[in-house]
Amino acid sequence: MTEALVRFEGEDIGWPGQPVLSGLHLTLHAGERLVLLGRSGAGKSTLLSAIRDRLPGRIALIPQDHGLVGPLSVHHNVWMGRLDDHRSAYNLLNLVRPLARERAATDPVIAEVGLSGFERRPVEALSGGQRQRTALARALFRGGDAVLGDEPVSAVDPVQGAALLEALTGRFQTLVLALHDREAALATATRIVGLKDGAVLIDAPARDLSLEALSPLYD
Numbered sequence: 001m002t003e004a005l006v007r008f009e010g011e012d013i014g015w016p017g018q019p020v021l022s023g024l025h026l027t028l029h030a031g032e033r034l035v036l037l038g039r040s041g042a043g044k045s046t047l048l049s050a051i052r053d054r055l056p057g058r059i060a061l062i063p064q065d066h067g068l069v070g071p072l073s074v075h076h077n078v079w080m081g082r083l084d085d086h087r088s089a090y091n092l093l094n095l096v097r098p099l100a101r102e103r104a105a106t107d108p109v110i111a112e113v114g115l116s117g118f119e120r121r122p123v124e125a126l127s128g129g130q131r132q133r134t135a136l137a138r139a140l141f142r143g144g145d146a147v148l149g150d151e152p153v154s155a156v157d158p159v160q161g162a163a164l165l166e167a168l169t170g171r172f173q174t175l176v177l178a179l180h181d182r183e184a185a186l187a188t189a190t191r192i193v194g195l196k197d198g199a200v201l202i203d204a205p206a207r208d209l210s211l212e213a214l215s216p217l218y219d
C-alpha cells in the first residue's frame with residue numbers, strides 16, 4: 001500500500017458542538033483519486049476542508065465559489081496559482097503589467113481549458129462556466145502533489161467536464177473531488193466515498209460500483 005497522507009480515526013468532523021460527520025474513519029493514500037458523493041448538505045465540502053487542513057505537500061484548490069478576483073483578468077487569476085513561488089515585488093510588477101514570460105507560462109493552461117482569446121478579459125465579465133474553467137486553469141497552473149476540488153465541473157457540459165477531469169487526473173498524482181455527476185465520478189475515481197446521514201455509507205473502489213450501487217446515497 002502507498003503512503004497514507006491523511007488519517008481520520010473515529011473523529012467528529014464539523015463545527016464546535018455541531019458535528020457533520022460523526023466517528024469518521026478514513027485514510028487517504030498517495031495516488032488515490034477519491035471522489036466524494038452525497039446529497040446536498042451531506043457533508044462533502046466539510047470533509048474536503050478537513051482533508052485540506054491535514055494534507056501535506058503542495059496542494060491546488062478549486063473551491064465551490066471558484067475564489068476568483070472579479071476585476072482581474074483571466075491571465076492574472078490563473079497566474080495567482082503560483083503567487084507564493086515569487087517575491088512580492090515581482091508579483092506587483094506582473095500585476096501592473098503582465099510580463100511576457102508569465103503570459104507564456106499561463107497561456108497553455110488557459111488554452112487547455114478552452115479559454116484562448118479570453119486572457120485579458122476581466123473574470124467578472126465571463127459566464128459561470130468560463131469562470132469555473134478559469135479556476136480549473138489556476139489549479140492546473142499551480143500543480144502540486146494533490147488537487148482538492150469542490151464540484152469543479154458543475155457549471156460546464158458533461159463532455160467538457162469529462163475533458164477537464166481528465167486534465168486534472170493527468171496533472172495530479174492525488175485527487176479529492178466532490179462531484180454530483182455519478183457517471184463522471186465512476187469514470188474518474190479510483191475510490192468513491194458516499195456520505196449520508198452524517199456517516200460514510202459507501203467506501204469502495206470505483207471499479208466495484210455502478211450507478212445502481214450509488215443510488216442509496218440519494219434515496
Ligand SMILES: Nc1ncnc2c1ncn2[C@@H]1O[C@H](COP(=O)(O)OP(=O)(O)OP(=O)(O)O)[C@@H](O)[C@H]1O
Nearest residue numbers: 015018020038039040041042043044045046047178
Ligand atoms: N459554517 C458552517 N457552520 C455550521 N454549519 C455549517 C457551516 N457550513 C455548512 N454547515 C452545515 O454542514 C452540513 C454539511 O454541509 P456541506 O457544505 O459540507 O455539504 P455538501 O455535501 O458539500 O453540500 P452541497 O452539495 O450543497 O455543497 C450542512 O448541514 C450545512 O448546513
